[in-house]
Amino acid sequence: MTTVQSPPAPPTAIRPKVVARTGLYTVLAANAAIVTWFAVQAGFASNALVVIGRFAGLYAALLMAFQLLLVARLPWLDRRIGMDRLTNWHRWTGFGLLWTLVGHVVFIAFGYAESSSMNPVSQLVDLAETVEGVFRAVVAMGLILVIGGASARWARRRLAYETWHFIHLYAYVAVVLAFTHQVAAGTTFTTSSAATAYWYALWAVALGSVLLGRVVLPLWRNWRHQLRVEAVVHEADNVVSVYITGRDLDRMPARAGQFFLWRFLTRDRWWQANPFSLSAAPDGTRLRLTAKAAGDGSAGLRHLAPGTRVFAEGPYGAFTAMHRTRPESVLIAGGVGVTPIRALLEEIHGHAVVIYRVAGERDAVLYDELRELALAKGAELHLVTGPSVPDRLAPRELAALVPDIAQRDVFLCGPPPMMNAVLGTLRELDVPRTQIHFERFSLAG
Incomplete structure (x- = not known):
């Protein structure tokens, strides 16, 4: 294929991943501060457990909105961070959300029970029956618990992707129920018009991001192309x-x-x-x-x-030359992981060393294309064959192939065991983490 190439962009000292990650952390921290300020302005209940429960509920709502942003697949974030890392953040944020919600329910139930003659379970039932929006919150909590269970590693390994994805669609139902609970029973909604406007804007941005990234952009691009x-x-x-x-x-x-x-x-x-x-x-x-x-x-x-x-x-995906930090590079492929490596070799500029690890020569898919590309671009190409043991990309072997590897960017793609082994090798060879680029191709939410 003939490639239309743009002029090479020089490696930059300002890493796109750092900019995007810092931006996300700053946005989350700033919103946490705003939520705290509005909560303080609304005043405190006389019961400390209820106060803790309300704060836990507010932070849970903020984490839920942040979750939506992480899975919105917005191009600006995805190109700089990568879907695999956004998926990992989504997973851990999800567990944080789960425990924050549990804390909200437990502290509220025990706090109100302390002021009444009911036990915490009866108090929760009473709140669900008498306070508008609480029953919807209980349903949302149940859905979050089911989704959290489906996200545990032991369950994820046993579920087909389509089943796991279908279960996760109920997260949007939980979001709507939780939001209506917050509107009906949230103190900041009833005592401050500024806080009410803030929460409406926050949820509009979060849900709008999902609608844009998951629905509008795909439909528009496919209609266009x-x-x-x-x-x-x-x-x-x-x-x-x-x-x-x-x-x-x-x-x-x-x-x-x-x-x-x-x-x-x-x-x-x-x-x-x-x-x-x-x-x-x-x-x-x-x-x-x-x-x-x-x-x-x-x-x-x-x-x-x-x-x-x-x-x-x-x-x-963020597995692109956009993240280069050095003028020279090493491209390491394992098995069918050669596909993005072959594409990168076509686009990348500067001297490159390509290492293709396969069990046998007959497994070297696209090798003829790699050889022609390497010849045309002046790159070195090494085909490494043989069984997985002994490790033919161990520190000594890899250093022999690329003596100056610590001064190059390293792009790595292959089966998970091979990638884990090579990442360990790169650490032993003191290759800086900022120069190591890899992506585990997974689906976010």
């Missing part, structure tokens, strides 16, 4: 490349190293969204993905007919 399958090429026994064309692809903001969530609109596949990386840098006329048959979704690609309509969400 009208994607279709152009051709399906068999690269190996169990590997195919799918070429996709459409309108105005030169205006699609995709970069080498990114991925899309692809839906092929056939009768039996339209409901499946599969994440596949671009295996060639976008050239303004077509996109290409290359996938190994690892499940029903990827195995069915070989049967796609030219002309099949495609609905693509994305591009997603």
Whole structure:
């Protein structure tokens, strides 16, 4: 594929990830301060447990809004942080939200029970029956508990992605119920018009971000580009490349190293969204993905007919040359993880060393393309073959291939065990963390 390349951007000392991460932390901290100020202005109840419970509820509402921002898939954040890291933050924020909500319910129930003759459980039931909005909050709490249980590692491993995703859709129901509870029973809503305006604005931004990133942008881009399958090429026994064309692809903001969530609109596949990386840098006329048959979704690609309509969400991911900090680089691929590495080699500037780790030469998908690209760009290419033990990318072996690796950016993509091993090797070789770029391709919320 002929690539339309923009002029190389020099490595920058101001890292995009740091800018985005700092921005998110600042926004969260600033809103926490605002929430605290409004709560103090509203005054304190005479019961300390109720006061603690109210603060826990306010911070839980703030975390819930922050959760929506993390899963909104906003391009500015995604390109700088990456969907995998946003997903990880979403997960840990979710557990923080869960325990904050539990604290809100427990402290409120015990606090009100202390002032009455009821036990905490009876007090909670009484509040749900007599105070507007409390029953909705109890339902929202139950939904959050179910979602939290489905997010635990032991449960996540046993659930199909579609099932897990369907359960998580109830989070939006919980958000609406929690918000209506806050409107009906929240002290700041009833005592301060400024606080009321603040909370309405906060929820509008959070829900608006989800609507923009998850609905409006995908629909608009697919209407604009009208994607279709152009051709399906068999690269190996169990590997195919799918070429996709459409309108105005030169205006699609995709970069080498990114991925899309692809839906092929056939009768039996339209409901499946599969994440596949671009295996060639976008050239303004077509996109290409290359996938190994690892499940029903990827195995069915070989049967796609030219002309099949495609609905693509994305591009997603921060695994791009945008994050370079050094003029020279090392690209390390394992197995089918070569797809974004091959695309990056096409786009990246400066001297590059490419290391392709596979079990045997017949497993080296796209190797001929890599060899031609390396020759054209003056890059070094090393094909490392053999079983996983002994580790052929251990510190001594990797240092022999790239003696100056600590002075280069390192882009890494491959199976999780291989990536974990290489990341350990890079730490032993004292490669600075700021120069190590990798992404674990996962779906956010």
